[in-house]
Amino acid sequence: MAEIIIYGTVNSVIFALIALGFTLVYGVSRVPNFAHGSIYVLAGFLTWTFVNDLKLNYLISIVLSLIIASVLGLIIYRFVLIRLRGIPTSEIIASFAVGLIILEGLRMQGIAGFKGFIGPFYMLNPFIEGKIKIAGIFIDYQRLIIIGAGILLVGILWLFTHYTKTGLSMRAIAQDEQAAMMLGINSDRMATIVLSIGSALSGLAAVIILPLGNITAEAGYKVLIYALAVCIIGGLGSWAGAILASFVIGFAMKISTALFGAMWESVVLVGTIIVILLFRPSGLLGRQKELEERV
């Protein structure tokens, strides 16, 4: 029982970390960033390269890859998405294509000495090795760090969006874009900023979570799907909803694993999504009723 609680919490926080970046970007700029998963993997890979090939300090590598991730987010917005603002079809396709370029690019082999990204050799080291015993269960420090990081991150985000000018502007745009623009908030600039922050969050999630396992390119798709699933269940654009949904999914999956076996995880996820779409379409805490009934 305690096992379910602890691992369920860890699982939920993982989902929350992954999804927050995506839901932040969508909530503020209405742009679905389908390159979210790719940036996740890219950040992990960059950190690995810095640490192993360039022999840099672990912390510095992390910071560097986060910076590169946010710059990448900025570039994606500035050069590709900005021309497509307002055309959801093209936005989705374009960001998806960028994501694919990154992911499949990382999978290539044998081009210019770049051996590509296949195999179980790519691992990031956990921050602190070792386990600790809580309530009779062994749990690694890394997982505890995940929980801690999650709480810290949510706290920082809350402070940021409630007390800094940029953060408040973001909330303004998320609630009502036209009104915010009338108050002088530059929607494009906000979108650029939020896309970089979202990408940085994705990278942050990567460096915290990836030490649990290895880095593979497939994880990119999985991450994107999980982020999307959390957003649908929690409500696209709702930050509280994303957190709530992460816990719902996280615990649901762990409980189903305990009861039925690990194989049924995906089925549970798909089932939850379908149930939500049928009975509460805009998500658990979705404020976007407009997606159903638009005036």
Added chain:
Amino acid sequence: MERKRSKRKERLDRSIKVRTEGLYALSSWQEMLYLIFPRAFLISILLILPLILPLYWKRVLCASGIYALLALGFDFLSEYVGLVCLGGAFFIGCGGYISGLLNHYLHWHPFLCIPIGTIGGAIISTLIFIPSLRLRGIYFAIISFMFPLFAVYIIIALSIFGGTEGISALDIMPNEWFEQYIILGGALVSLFALRRLVNEDIGLILRGIKDNDQAVRASGINITEYKIKAVLIASTIGCFGGACITHLYGWLGISLFAMDFSILPIAATVMGGMGTLVGPVIGAFILTPLSEILRGFGQLRVVIYCLILIAFIVYKPEGLMNYLQRKYHQFERWEEV
């Protein structure tokens, strides 16, 4: 004070286009030829190619046909209904799996399996998409993206339907001519049927849904019902392709849900010209051989499709077909302002 003379590009319909509007198209051979030529050209090329190409390229032709089917479905859904389908692979997988499983477990002949696979696959995939159709287009995009991947996870995790290895030794098509002409024929029939459909009443309703769905609702139309019909149509086309693939190679497996089937049609559509229905077909017939040629580069192929995709979508969103149509129907000249 002298006014600065600046020039402006002006586009006018060619006189022959104006002369061919409506009934006047029948007035002379020249005009009829103007209208018929592009279509006849397309049909004849597609029908002749199987006769002249060597075996390897015949397979590529079939693959192009299947991608063309998917691209048609994608273009129809995204430009005429407003639903972006990021998961064409789901249709291929559904159609392919149903057809193949029928063949494997019940030993039915492909002639029976393919139609049942098509229709059964269409019904199942439409049912899965129904929950997302009550909501805005982006939900459909997300769900359609997720489902091919989910299907793969579930098949692997539960080890059903052949699991990771798939099922082989299925019946293949009786005759190589048959397999090509059925796919190319299917592509052509779908193309012309869709072109006709979008101008019929039901097509107009779907275009209205894309343009302004609230007005359509206020006009007494249940938009969910029509969206379901549209997805049914597109999925029939896609599942047909999937059923054909299974019997082309005699094998079914999780690669039927591969990302390739989702992306290449999108790239073909964007490149060929969104909304033209012909453009995606042409795009598919260009990109598929290209991808064959690039096979040696491995994953670089996908990178290249995506680069082409982005280049077109950002810089030339009208696509090839619209550009060609414009050139064919209109001429430009500089005019002094």
Added chain:
Amino acid sequence: MENNKIILEVKGVSKSFGGVKAVEDVSLYLKRGEVLGIIGPNGSGKTTLVNLITGFLRPDSGKINFKGIDITGKSPHKIANMGLTRTFQIMRPYHSLSAYKNLIIPLNAPRVRESRSGKFGDTDAVAIDILEELGFERDARVPYKSAGTLPLGYLKRLELGRCLALKPELIICDEIFSGLSMSEITTLIPLLERLQIQGLTLIMIEHRLRELFRLADRVCVLNFGKLIAEGDPQRVIEDPKVKEAYWGKEREKKRWGY
């Protein structure tokens, strides 16, 4: 008598968005064949009320009856199929289609198809006839023009045509006179009068009071989501509460030197 029956009844309807009460406890009724005007300053909840009646929004509380049937919270297309239609304030025709093709969409609604049973393929002709009645000159090929290229007067009439195609019993016109020039309005008013004579019931949401009062039998006034006055147009104008809503309190008028 059949004609005096109440066709629409709104009882105690309220709707809030977050903390904002857009519509608060509004009740009104409408008799068949009447023209009811709904006026009020901007932001008073008029369009929200229309959205509540036509099913685009679900009321938080209250009931709405149309022809004796409860339509509270039903979906818009079902309500339209019962004969209650509306125009949209912000005009967005299907710009890629020609004008008459815009009407083919409502002509495919179940309500129309049932009455047309058996006759296929003549939706085009019906559409063009409707447009001609509305004043789209067939000889000048106006109905065939792409809807996106038509001037506003035609677009407003196209909206009306979209409603008429459904053979409605009640039309809610949301600011149909807005943005039109005087000449366009003078062609529109006889049209609406003719519709009323033919038995149609109308609700008109308007800012242009002079034109409205030519048509309206009764007027309701909304302010901040509440119904503050109702009755004969001339009397309502004189009502001090209505004056306060539009012009501000008496005190303030004196301050500005009126």
